[in-house]
Amino acid sequence: MLLDRRGKKRESLRTVAEYRTLKVPKGLLFKAPLYTVKAPLLDISIGGCALESPHAIPPQVTISVRIDPLVFAMGASERRKDPLEMTGRITSCVGQAREHYRLGVCFIRIKKKDIDLIKRFMRSKERRKFPRFSFSQ
Numbered sequence: 001m002l003l004d005r006r007g008k009k010r011e012s013l014r015t016v017a018e019y020r021t022l023k024v025p026k027g028l029l030f031k032a033p034l035y036t037v038k039a040p041l042l043d044i045s046i047g048g049c050a051l052e053s054p055h056a057i058p059p060q061v062t063i064s065v066r067i068d069p070l071v072f073a074m075g076a077s078e079r080r081k082d083p084l085e086m087t088g089r090i091t092s093c094v095g096q097a098r099e100h101y102r103l104g105v106c107f108i109r110i111k112k113k114d115i116d117l118i119k120r121f122m123r124s125k126e127r128r129k130f131p132r133f134s135f136s137q
Contacts, residue, residue, distance in 0.1 A: 010045040011125045015071040017041040017051060022087065023062040030058050039103075041067060045122070046115050048088065048106040054099045061090045065105065072121045084117065086110040 017039055021032035033055055042050040049065065057063070067084040092104035 009122070010043040010048075010050070011122050012043045013041055013071065015041050015068065017049070018066045019051060019053075019063045021057070021061060022064055025060045028058060028060065030061065032057075032061070042102070044118060046107075046110070046118050048091070048104065051103045051105060052096070053101045053103050056093055056095065056101045057090050057103055058093060059090050062108070063088055063090065063105065069117065072117050080117070084111075084114040086114060 018036050019039060020036045024030055024032055037053065037055065039054070040052040042052055044050075044067075051065075065084075065086050065088055069080040069082070069084055072084075073080075086107045087109040088105035088107045090103055091106045092102075094102045094104075096102055
C-alpha cells in the first residue's frame, strides 16, 4: 500500500508547464538539461505539483516552474496575463515509460497572488458547496 505524503489536496489539471533546473546539490551525479523543458502538468495544489518529464531528475534538485494562467481562468473575472512562477524542489521521480517520468515537486517559493489563483481554482473544482457537518464540539 502506497502512502500519500502530500500535505495539501491536489486537483488534476491537464496543461503544459515549463521548467528549468536551477540548483543541483553537491555530490549528486546528474547532468541537468541546459534549456527550458516543456512538460505536461498533471496536478497542482498550493504546496506542489506533478509533472510528466522526458528527463529523470533526482530528488533534492531545485527547479523553476512556469504555468500559463489561462488554464486557471474561471470566466471573464480572471484576466491575468503573466504566468504563474514558482520555485520547487523535486521530491520524487517515478519512471513510467521510456523517457516519461512523473516528477513530484514541492514548492519552496511561490507568490501570494499565485497561491490565491490556485486556491480559487481548487474551490471551483470542489463538488461540495457547503461545509461538512461535524458531531464534535
